[in-house]
Amino acid sequence: MESSSITKTCDCKGKRTCLLCEKLLDKTPKNYYEEYKSRLFFSYCPTCEKIYKCWESINGCDDHESMTGHNFPGVCIILEFISSEEADSLVKAVDKNLGWDTSQSGRRKKNFGPKVNFKKKKLSIGKFEGFPPCTLFLRQRFKNVDFLKDFITIEECFLEYDTNRGSHIDPHIDDCWIWGERIVTVNCLGNSVLTLTKHIPMYDKQYNIDSMESYESQLIVPLVNEVPDNIVIRIPMPERSLLIMSGPARYQYEHSVLREDIFSRRVAIAYREFTFPYQKGNSKYDEAEKIYKICESK
Numbered sequence: 001m002e003s004s005s006i007t008k009t010c011d012c013k014g015k016r017t018c019l020l021c022e023k024l025l026d027k028t029p030k031n032y033y034e035e036y037k038s039r040l041f042f043s044y045c046p047t048c049e050k051i052y053k054c055w056e057s058i059n060g061c062d063d064h065e066s067m068t069g070h071n072f073p074g075v076c077i078i079l080e081f082i083s084s085e086e087a088d089s090l091v092k093a094v095d096k097n098l099g100w101d102t103s104q105s106g107r108r109k110k111n112f113g114p115k116v117n118f119k120k121k122k123l124s125i126g127k128f129e130g131f132p133p134c135t136l137f138l139r140q141r142f143k144n145v146d147f148l149k150d151f152i153t154i155e156e157c158f159l160e161y162d163t164n165r166g167s168h169i170d171p172h173i174d175d176c177w178i179w180g181e182r183i184v185t186v187n188c189l190g191n192s193v194l195t196l197t198k199h200i201p202m203y204d205k206q207y208n209i210d211s212m213e214s215y216e217s218q219l220i221v222p223l224v225n226e227v228p229d230n231i232v233i234r235i236p237m238p239e240r241s242l243l244i245m246s247g248p249a250r251y252q253y254e255h256s257v258l259r260e261d262i263f264s265r266r267v268a269i270a271y272r273e274f275t276f277p278y279q280k281g282n283s284k285y286d287e288a289e290k291i292y293k294i295c296e297s298k
Contacts, residue, residue, distance in 0.1 A: 018106030019166035046077035074249030081242035106165030113155030171254035177208035180273035190266035215276035221247025
């Protein structure tokens with residue numbers, strides 16, 4: 001009974017933990033940080049769009065003058081995508097008006113989008129009524145990015161990471177049945193790092209990645225032939241930047257935000273689109289049409 005009441009103090013389930021439940025329930029989280037530092041690691045440069053053999057974040061080409069760069073497809077970073085004033089307004093909007101919901105691993109979130117059941121592959125409108133007006137300028141600004149000109153936002157999710165709660169997110173791939181190729185993140189507050197590691201399936205149809213086979217030929221960024229088993233790619237997420245993951249980075253790597261890479265409060269907004277079959281003119285569009293109308297009305 002005592003253990004049950006303790007678990008209600010946070011939203012962590014299964015192997016997921018935060019500082020609170022680790023202390024109260026004497027849980028020991030897996031140390032991804034030390035494990036990844038023992039592997040073959042590279043950091044991504046947002047300026048020249050290549051990866052270099054170092055662990056620390058690369059902020060520009062001056063940080064890798066004497067190093068050899070390698071291509072890494074599927075990542076795009078736009079620095080200073082939003083202004084300081086715009087970032088402040090977004091953080092204030094979610095803090096004061098939209099509110100937060102508790103999540104796992106010490107995070108908080110506020111989600112806007114349709115109801116999805118990944119296990120049963122069921123999609124419905126649920127309580128979705130559209131996106132908040134405070135983020136309209138972001139969705140409009142996406143149209144100015146060549147790679148996002150045809151991106152239609154289906155889900156918008158505010159995310160908060162806090163050092164006091166030991167916030168992080170374990171390695172994973174976003175669902176491949178319903179969420180499309182481009183995963184977009186607007187980093188509003190705090191600098192951090194996204195860590196990519198090769199996806200090695202733990203069980204059949206994990207992340208519904210088998211669904212991707214039906215639309216792989218439609219991917220904007222093609223997959224690569226081979227990913228080394230022990231490789232780690234570190235992607236900087238500077239404050240006020242835009243990050244887009246697609247192709248290999250999206251499907252052939254799991255991504256995580258390590259606790260050690262949360263240096264202060266972090267607030268970001270994640271954006272997702274529908275997969276190719278649910279887009280206009282394709283086989284599943286009828287199931288998504290009403291949701292598209294809600295998304296495009298506000």
